[in-house]
Amino acid sequence: MPSPSLVWFRDDLRIADNPALHAAVERGEPVVAVFILDEESAGFRPLGAASRWWLHHSLSSLTDRLHEFGVSLVLRRGAADRVIRQLVGEARAGAVFWNRRYGGPERAVDAGIKAALREEGVAAESFAGSLLHEPWTVTTGSGTHYSVFTPFWRACLALPVPRSPLPEPQEISGTADAPETDALDDWALLPTAPDWAGGLRETWEPGEPAARGRLAEFLENDLPAYDRARDEPSAGATSRLSPYLRWGEVSPFTVWHDAVAADGAGRFLSELGWREFAWHTLYHFPDLATQNLRPEFDAFPWPPLDPSRLDAWENGETGVPLVDAGMRELWHTGYMHNRVRMVTASFLVKNLLIDWRLGEEWFWDTLVDADSANNAFNWQWVAGSGADAAPYFRVFNPELQARKFDPQGRYISRWATDAPAEPIVDLGETRKAALTAYEAVKRAPRTRSR
16 A cells, blocks of 8 residues: 655745655655644744735645646645644555744644654654755854854855755656645635735735746846845835745745856845844744844833824824835735835834834734744844844934935835825934933843843
C-alpha cells in the first residue's frame, strides 16, 4: 500500500522553489497538499482583514496550480497539532513535509508536531524556504544576534551565496483518496457587509503566476530607476513584491538570483536584507509586536489616548497632506509606499504621541503585506524602541518630506485632494513635546529587571 507524503503549505503558497513539495516529490509516493487555517493555537495572531482577503485569493490560485498537476488542495480549519495528526490518519501518510516558520508560537507548534509524528513512526521534516539565511547562522563574533543592520548585512554577504531556486516539479503524483476538504468560501475570508475590498481588487492579483510576472516586470522596467526614484511615492519605481513574499508566492531565493542577474541590483538586494534582519530579530524576540525591544523605552510617558486623534490618523483626516495621502492609499489599496509609511508612523508616534503599538495594529489589519516580523520591526524602528532604531530625535517633518519626495504634488493630489485644510496639531510644538517625552527614555535603565 502507498504511504502518501503530506505537504503542509503555510506562508509558502507556491509550486516553484518549494523545498517541502520538492522533498515530497523526491520521496516518490503520492502527494497530499494541505493548508490549515489555524486560529486556535496558543499565541497565534489572528490575520488582519486585508490579509484574509489576500489569503482567500492566494489559496484559490494555489488550488488551480495544483489542479494542473492532478493534485487537490485540502483545506482544514483548527489547531494544527490536532488537524495534522487527523490528516495523517485519514490519508495513511508516511511522511509530512513543511517549510519552516520563525515566530515563537509557530516554532513551538511545529516542534511539537514533529516530535509527535516521529514518535508514531511518521517521517517529519522541515526545510528552509522563506529566508535566505536561517536566523541561527548569522551571528556576531561572540555568537550573539546582531542589533544593527549594516554589520548584519555585511555578515550575510560574507556567507555562501544563497542556494539556487529549486525547479518546478515536472509532475506530481496525486492520490484519488485525498481527505475531504473544507470549501474555501465557507471560511468567509472575504468582506461582504460591507464589501470594502474594491480597491484591493483593482490594485492586486494574488497568486504565484502574478508574483512571477511582477518580479519580471520590476526587473525589466523598474530596477534601472530603483536607486534614484524608490523614495518618490508617485514614481512607481518600487518592486511591490512585499505581499507576494509575505505569502510565499515567490521565494526570496528566486528574487535574489533573478535580481543578481540584472544590473544595478545592489540597493534592492539590501532591501531583501532588511526583510531578513526583521525576521532574524523576531526569531530572537518573539514579542516584537507588543514589547519594546529596547527596555528603556518602557519608561516613555505616553499621554492619555485621544481617540479623535487616532481616528483622524486612521481615516486620513489629520490635515497634513502627505500623512493623509498615505493613510488613504492604505485604505484603498492595502498598501503604502515605504517612504510614506515612515512619515505616517512618525507622525502618529512623535507628533500625536500615540503608542506605536496602536499604529502597528492598524497596519496589521489594513496591509496586504503585513507579517509578524516586518510590521512590528518597522514600527519599532520609527518609534526608536527597536533594533537599529532611528534616533529618538529624528522626527520626520511631513511637510519637508512632501517637498523633497513629492515636489510636484502628484502623490498628494491623487490620494488627498479633499483632506482637511488645517492640521489637527502644530508640527513644531508637537515635535518639541516628543523630544521632551523622550528625555525620560534617556534616564531609564537599559536592561530589564528580573
